[in-house]
Amino acid sequence: MGTLQGLDRGLRALNFISLSPEGLTVAEIASQVGIDRATAYRIVQTLEQQGLVTRGPGKRVRLGAGAVTFAGRFHPQLVRAAGPVLRNLADATVNAAFLSVAQGDQECVPVLAAEPSRKSIIRVGYRIGMSHSLTRGANGIAILALHPERADEPEAVREARQVGYSVTAGELQHGATGVAAGFDVPGLLGASVGVVAMGQIETSRIGTLTLEAASVLASLSRA
Missing domain, CATH: 1.10.10.10 (Winged helix-like DNA-binding domain superfamily/Winged helix DNA-binding domain)
Structure with missing residues (x-):
């Protein structure tokens, strides 16, 4: 044939x-x-x-980020696990949790989200599939921190590399704070998992939780 x-x-x-x-x-x-x-x-x-x-x-x-859809279908265990990981992170922080991937070496795209079971009073207007620069927002900074150090990289990337997670405020939405940790995904230039919230948050605690979620998702992406 x-x-x-x-x-x-x-x-x-x-x-x-x-x-x-x-x-x-x-x-x-x-x-x-x-x-x-x-x-x-x-x-x-x-x-x-x-x-x-x-x-x-x-x-x-x-x-591109569209390849993630096919990769996820090829590895159903990763798809099944990603949702619960995000929901657990959202419930633990009582804030929206997001999974993002790098699209090329300049853009970051959120591909999956979860809201906490106990709804927060203020919701974050973060749109799935809406790309933005890797240099803006905690999710993009966390992905850049996975890469080797560069002389011209933003200071936020260096800080994220040192502590293991990134923290930004008001970069993608006024009044919103983001915390994210990056992890490697075969075939892509990186991914990140994190939380976006309005107002003040427990940065250290949430940073630890995002690191734990990133570790789980990294293991699943290699399965």
């Missing part, structure tokens, strides 16, 4: 991209798949429109 050439090429390109954390250029994708650059460019455009890849500095193509 024959194969669909376009689909075969797209899947092969996606496989090569997933094996390259630093990303691939369109020319490199064309070379590895054995196609011309114009075809490789159209494949990248198609994958990008579906959120499966993203292009960062140097136009290098990396996995």
